[in-house]
Amino acid sequence: MSFTKAAEELHLSQGAVSRQIQVLEERMGVPLFNRRHKEIQLTRAGLIFQQAIAQSLNTIRRAVTMIEALDTSTVTIAASNAMANFWLMPAIFEFRSEHPHIDIRVLASNSPVDPWHEPIDLAIRYGDGHWPNLTKVKLFEEEIFPVCAPLYLQKHDIRTVRDLMECELIEYDSDTAVSNSWDTWLENAGVQPGAVRKNLTLSNYDLVYRAACNGKGVALAWAYGVPQEDRETLLVRPLDISLKTGLCEYIIYADNEELSMPAKILLEWLTDFGKRSIWT
Template sequence: MSGYRRQLPSMTSLVVFEAAARQKSFTKAAAELGITQAAVSRQVQGLEENLGFQLFRRLHRSIELTARGLSLSKSMSEALGIIAQTVQSITDESKPAELVISASVAFSHFWLLPNISDFRRANPDVKLKIVTQDSAVNLLREDIDVAIRYGNGNWPDGKAIMLFNDDIFPVCSPGYLAEHGAPDCVADLARHNLIASDSLDSSWTGWEQWLSAFGHSSDPRNVTLSCNFYTDAIYAALRGEGIALGWHRLVSDLLRQKQLIRVSSESVRTRHAYFVVLKAAPARKPAVESFLAWICSETNGSTATLQNSPF
């Protein structure tokens, strides 16, 4: 049986191609690899000649992957990601265990950080790094062990395990409630100052979706304050600026401490759920298994299939 070397083109050209495909630019790939743009072009052209077909369509000031190029790009990204993970794993064997966790700003601030001390006490030898950002990280390409995400559970870069759905209802500060009173019903929310949090995620439940679940439309005039981040919307509610939508799992501590008050018995179940997503790797760090057991226990998470509903 012949070795891989005879079956594969130049590994240099494949690595250069992967960078160009990922960056969608010969120039950006050259900067990443520390070579010239002309060298990237030569490597890609040589690879195309070796394979006997085009990998890119050269457009005016841009490049575009062909169908075959896209297929090769996906395989190269996955293969290089696995190699990088393995190299890091065997390199880090002599170093203290480190667990890198990615989470959204809201989940990190309102749930993960308030609860992580329990995990740290049970696992004192694990060094934690929490990467907080709302944009999704790619587990195949980035140095992340575990990601906590809200969505439908279908992500190509890892194995998703459901943690929980959530319930959403209006909340405000005790001061706002004392000054303005509680709404008598859902329709009565129209006379209150509503605080919104914007999201590019279509599955996110904002005021428009929440009110429509009860047969009401959201009048933009009622939203007197809009924030880019959910954390900012909750802080505005804490300061008495109006009524925000509280995600029960995220604001439960604030409700328990009576810093926020629930002002309506009506609630809406989230469209999707929170998941813990594990990087696909030849062998997971022991710390990953410990974290998975801990967070599933804390949230009563399970591997049950999520049953989608309108909300």
């Protein structure tokens, strides 16, 4: 909102900037600024034009970032917070021990990432796989089952699914998965839940995981959602019952994208790691 400051940033005179704005307004046939004493304001047309220019510059900036990354050994991969924390990072640590020359950049966010519009090589996405213009490589099918601390299991007689109704159940309150609620899981396991006793409802899977490890109750976990080193030590499966939802975790990338060799190596490695990292 200052021609003078714009001129300073562009290393031009204030008059040159004002003249270019005037030429642009004459060409478009509408004023882009309202000129008042010692201040300027965008008109409605100016605001529309400013937003379009900002989006275009952001697109160019992302393209430059992606192009610059083509000739490097860095691979950028995006995943949800839970996936990044409980599955991807342990996988990356093991991958780096075998491929120390390949640098990995992890973007953790619960907002869906579009490989077409973000400067990433790969992304892990949860769902049914019906996404146009994306190449999809299946990691594993979603499988959900109860987990609790070994000491909690010692103190509670859990022999059947119905026994869970007498336990303190830790609820993961999230809309990112279909069958992550106890009501849904119990119903699919053949039990009408009725009045389920949920002593904790948490919006973060890390908090759910910690509460279960600390013996605060029984939680639902994904087959990939418990690190291998914690299985049977920090957490156990009280019942040999699980629910497969039909949804999957996929590695995706833009279908017109030729992956770099480091990205291809990581993709193949993660796919193999996914097969051997599931808690069965």
